[in-house]
Amino acid sequence: MDYRGILDIIKPDTDEINQIEKISSKLIKSINKICREENLNAEAVQVGSVAKKTFLKGKSDIDIFISFPLSTDMNVLKEKGLEIAYKINEEYNGECDEHYASHPYLTCIIEGYEIDFVPCYKIDDAKDMKSAVDRTILHTRYIKSHIKEEQIDEILLLKRFMDCVGVYGSEFKVGGFAGYLCEILILKYGNFENLIDEVSNWRYGTVIDLEEYGTSDLFNDPLIAIDPTDKNRNVGAALRSDKMEEFINACRNFRISENKLDFFYPLKKENISRESILKDFNDIGGKTYIVEFEIPEVPADTLYPQLRKTEESLSEKLEEEDFKVFKSGYWTNEKDKGVLIFNMEVYKLNNIKIHYGPKIWVRQACENFKKANGPDCYCLNEFLVVNKEREFKNATDYIEYIFKRENISHIKIGKNLKETAIKTFKIYLLENYLKTLNKEDSNGFLDYLDDFLHPSQHTRR
Amino acid sequence: MDYRGILDIIKPDTDEINQIEKISSKLIKSINKICREENLNAEAVQVGSVAKKTFLKGKSDIDIFISFPLSTDMNVLKEKGLEIAYKINEEYNGECDEHYASHPYLTCIIEGYEIDFVPCYKIDDAKDMKSAVDRTILHTRYIKSHIKEEQIDEILLLKRFMDCVGVYGSEFKVGGFAGYLCEILILKYGNFENLIDEVSNWRYGTVIDLEEYGTSDLFNDPLIAIDPTDKNRNVGAALRSDKMEEFINACRNFRISENKLDFFYPLKKENISRESILKDFNDIGGKTYIVEFEIPEVPADTLYPQLRKTEESLSEKLEEEDFKVFKSGYWTNEKDKGVLIFNMEVYKLNNIKIHYGPKIWVRQACENFKKANGPDCYCLNEFLVVNKEREFKNATDYIEYIFKRENISHIKIGKNLKETAIKTFKIYLLENYLKTLNKEDSNGFLDYLDDFLHPSQHTRR
Numbered sequence: 001m002d003y004r005g006i007l008d009i010i011k012p013d014t015d016e017i018n019q020i021e022k023i024s025s026k027l028i029k030s031i032n033k034i035c036r037e038e039n040l041n042a043e044a045v046q047v048g049s050v051a052k053k054t055f056l057k058g059k060s061d062i063d064i065f066i067s068f069p070l071s072t073d074m075n076v077l078k079e080k081g082l083e084i085a086y087k088i089n090e091e092y093n094g095e096c097d098e099h100y101a102s103h104p105y106l107t108c109i110i111e112g113y114e115i116d117f118v119p120c121y122k123i124d125d126a127k128d129m130k131s132a133v134d135r136t137i138l139h140t141r142y143i144k145s146h147i148k149e150e151q152i153d154e155i156l157l158l159k160r161f162m163d164c165v166g167v168y169g170s171e172f173k174v175g176g177f178a179g180y181l182c183e184i185l186i187l188k189y190g191n192f193e194n195l196i197d198e199v200s201n202w203r204y205g206t207v208i209d210l211e212e213y214g215t216s217d218l219f220n221d222p223l224i225a226i227d228p229t230d231k232n233r234n235v236g237a238a239l240r241s242d243k244m245e246e247f248i249n250a251c252r253n254f255r256i257s258e259n260k261l262d263f264f265y266p267l268k269k270e271n272i273s274r275e276s277i278l279k280d281f282n283d284i285g286g287k288t289y290i291v292e293f294e295i296p297e298v299p300a301d302t303l304y305p306q307l308r309k310t311e312e313s314l315s316e317k318l319e320e321e322d323f324k325v326f327k328s329g330y331w332t333n334e335k336d337k338g339v340l341i342f343n344m345e346v347y348k349l350n351n352i353k354i355h356y357g358p359k360i361w362v363r364q365a366c367e368n369f370k371k372a373n374g375p376d377c378y379c380l381n382e383f384l385v386v387n388k389e390r391e392f393k394n395a396t397d398y399i400e401y402i403f404k405r406e407n408i409s410h411i412k413i414g415k416n417l418k419e420t421a422i423k424t425f426k427i428y429l430l431e432n433y434l435k436t437l438n439k440e441d442s443n444g445f446l447d448y449l450d451d452f453l454h455p456s457q458h459t460r461r
Numbered sequence: 462m463d464y465r466g467i468l469d470i471i472k473p474d475t476d477e478i479n480q481i482e483k484i485s486s487k488l489i490k491s492i493n494k495i496c497r498e499e500n501l502n503a504e505a506v507q508v509g510s511v512a513k514k515t516f517l518k519g520k521s522d523i524d525i526f527i528s529f530p531l532s533t534d535m536n537v538l539k540e541k542g543l544e545i546a547y548k549i550n551e552e553y554n555g556e557c558d559e560h561y562a563s564h565p566y567l568t569c570i571i572e573g574y575e576i577d578f579v580p581c582y583k584i585d586d587a588k589d590m591k592s593a594v595d596r597t598i599l600h601t602r603y604i605k606s607h608i609k610e611e612q613i614d615e616i617l618l619l620k621r622f623m624d625c626v627g628v629y630g631s632e633f634k635v636g637g638f639a640g641y642l643c644e645i646l647i648l649k650y651g652n653f654e655n656l657i658d659e660v661s662n663w664r665y666g667t668v669i670d671l672e673e674y675g676t677s678d679l680f681n682d683p684l685i686a687i688d689p690t691d692k693n694r695n696v697g698a699a700l701r702s703d704k705m706e707e708f709i710n711a712c713r714n715f716r717i718s719e720n721k722l723d724f725f726y727p728l729k730k731e732n733i734s735r736e737s738i739l740k741d742f743n744d745i746g747g748k749t750y751i752v753e754f755e756i757p758e759v760p761a762d763t764l765y766p767q768l769r770k771t772e773e774s775l776s777e778k779l780e781e782e783d784f785k786v787f788k789s790g791y792w793t794n795e796k797d798k799g800v801l802i803f804n805m806e807v808y809k810l811n812n813i814k815i816h817y818g819p820k821i822w823v824r825q826a827c828e829n830f831k832k833a834n835g836p837d838c839y840c841l842n843e844f845l846v847v848n849k850e851r852e853f854k855n856a857t858d859y860i861e862y863i864f865k866r867e868n869i870s871h872i873k874i875g876k877n878l879k880e881t882a883i884k885t886f887k888i889y890l891l892e893n894y895l896k897t898l899n900k901e902d903s904n905g906f907l908d909y910l911d912d913f914l915h916p917s918q919h920t921r922r
Contacts, residue, residue, distance in 0.1 A: 285811035350746035378917035379706040456839035
């Protein structure tokens with residue numbers, strides 16, 4: 001296959017690279033100057049995809065780590081590291097935001113580039129690691145020293161392919177493949193096309209162990225990619241099984257597709273209107289309920305797993321109550337609205353349910369059951385049973401019940417969502433809910449619903 | 462407990478016994494006379510509950526067996542036996558009907574009594590048995606020689622109790638306890654009250670082996686009562702597990718009841734009207750469908766098991782199609798109508814169902830599934846799946862489908878019902894069906910539905 005047309009689009013050109021290198025080295029010099037002036041034994045290092053030259057055109061996130069000797073006190077590192085970052089930001093008239101990974105770091109916009117300044121320890125071996133970010137330097141060093149020049153194009157093709165089929169990015173919104181994992185995969189399989197073939201044969205528990213550490217038994221994940229810089233770490237740990245499955249499926253689809261190049265472009269969606277989405281839901285049948293609540297100000301990586309957990313737990317509970325969930329999901333505008341979606345196949349049940357007691361053969365248990373449940377007990381298929389009024393006849397009755405403060409502990413709800421969910425939750429039929437959304441939210445949500453309705457569309461062309 | 466009041470009602474008085482003995486001995490003499498005249502080496506024997514004096518007042522079915530020596534040819538026995546019966550019927554101006562057990566016999570009404578004349582072989586040991594009716598003489602002989610005079614009352618109490626709680630009678634309509642089984646139980650437990658206590662502790666597979674044959678391992682039935690006249694026969698084989706369970710439950714209820722005597726009277730039913738029945742169904746919720754079809758002229762013992770089999774099979778199939786049957790049943794007026802009842806908790810499903818393929822990890826199987834199911838396949842919980850239109854969205858669609866000639870083999874339908882069911886079946890909502898019934902059928906069916914709705918009512922007072 002000829003990928004030159006794709007590479008023209010996704011590979012940064014000399015101009016872009018030069019500019020990024022120019023600003024990066026300026027910033028590094030400035031940091032090192034400050035360190036010398038302040039007599040700090042610290043040093044700026046460029047890391048990440050920019051350092052490795054594996055970033056996609058226009059997606060250069062510049063990562064500059066301020067590395068301190070291992071002897072530095074952790075509090076000094078945190079304080080001084082952040083102080084230097086703030087000084088640089090001021091020096092370059094940047095705009096900045098403090099973030100928090102294993103410790104605080106600064107994200108700045110300087111001369112139009114987004115740049116992370118991250119304090120860390122300077123280590124040569126993962127066993128000396130004091131904070132999770134420390135290993136980034138090792139990763140950058142490993143990839144730079146092992147990747148062949150021509151493999152950079154293969155990495156770019158892989159990242160673009162993954163992005164277009166919806167499995168790229170280790171942030172929790174996606175739960176897909178991290179950039180570093182892509183690089184490891186190309187090191188393993190040599191090039192993009194060979195990778196496509198190999199991934200098509202992946203099994204649950206596939207092991208990639210570049211350095212042959214033989215430590216894969218430590219892990220029980222769908223994909224086990226031993227970190228070549230740390231034999232006790234699985235780079236694939238954050239990859240969700242569903243994203244791995246989608247990737248395998250996409251690779252297989254790619255192999256048999258007659259429109260291979262289309263896999264490198266984002267899915268073209270048909271005109272999505274409120275009417276077309278509602279028609280599709282109507283074609284499925286059942287009823288679709290929306291639970292909307294306000295969300296607190298938390299990072300997306302906190303928000304998405306909590307929404308997911310809440311949806312999965314409530315879905316499970318609905319099924320336990322004999323309501324049948326055809327498909328459920330979650331969505332957020334990442335600003336103020338969290339939304340759970342339940343497409344219910346069975347949303348209304350009988351007023352009565354059969355409450356099972358012991359087997360009729362066990363006398364004492366039957367006598368106890370009868371005492372507890374009164375004289376209407378009867379025999380059914382070897383069991384003593386009694387008809388009881390159902391507490392929840394409609395799925396919405398149950399949801400109303402669950403979001404009461406005294407009942408919320410029945411589901412696993414994200415801890416940051418709990419308060420606002422209890423106070424602000426509302427239940428809608430989908431058709432009514434759509435009318436409440438402003439233009440922007442409506443576009444975002446309809447786009448999400450389109451994927452919800454057509455789960456195969458991203459992984460094929 | 463003082464059961465004299467009950468015994469006054471259920472025990473035949475001297476008049477009744479004398480009259481029965483009088484007519485019986487007249488008939489026996491007449492038969493033996495014919496045999497002598499025709500030079501037949503056969504002999505009339507009185508058997509059954511009348512012979513054993515264990516019949517309930519007014520329920521004297523007189524059984525007279527015409528017994529032939531073992532050397533008699535089977536065809537001669539059948540022909541001559543029936544011939545004699547017809548002659549007697551004529552002699553006494555009776556009305557008669559030919560029936561068929563293991564071979565033909567005659568049921569006559571003579572002087573107001575119902576009398577069965579059954580040809581059989583005269584045997585002294587079950588191992589010589591040539592036809593199933595032959596052992597009746599052995600049963601009668603065994604009970605008469607083992608029962609104590611005072612145990613007759615206990616047997617009568619037991620039969621009456623079983624009748625009033627709905628478990629008496631081995632005919633297939635009931636599937637309960639045969640008279641002979643009642644007698645064995647009293648021989649085992651001594652008297653009625655002790656029996657109540659012992660039955661309360663019955664387990665699945667309880668063994669009663671009066672003659673200590675030690676052959677219980679031959680049988681895998683809920684109740685194993687080795688025939689004292691035939692170690693290879695379980696007298697409890699025809700007892701359905703549900704009737705055994707109901708009996709255990711009734712015995713336990715009797716023990717703790719404060720109205721023990723009420724157990725010896727038929728259940729007093731509240732006024733049952735169409736409206737009250739429909740209200741009760743409405744209180745349960747869901748929808749109740751009736752499938753009605755014409756029935757052929759077959760004995761009740763043929764009809765009931767076939768209706769039962771059909772109902773159970775269709776019920777199972779409905780569940781396989783994801784419809785949820787809350788409770789199902791069958792009824793017949795034993796003349797022209799067979800009826801299946803399905804109280805459906807889930808009677809409508811989504812238009813779409815998820816069709817599961819292989820696990821995503823199995824490449825070749827996935828490729829085959831994709832070839833068969835087109836490009837819309839997607840990953841769901843490790844499986845490759847595809848959405849498919851449901852063939853049956855409503856329970857009634859499925860029932861309509863099943864009763865078509867080309868599909869009827871999907872269910873196990875009674876062989877005598879098949880033709881008429883295919884040709885005449887109709888599906889109704891219960892409320893509409895009730896309007897189609899004449900007064901007599903309506904009364905019978907409403908009474909049945911009352912039991913359907915209140916399954917505990919017969920086993921307690």
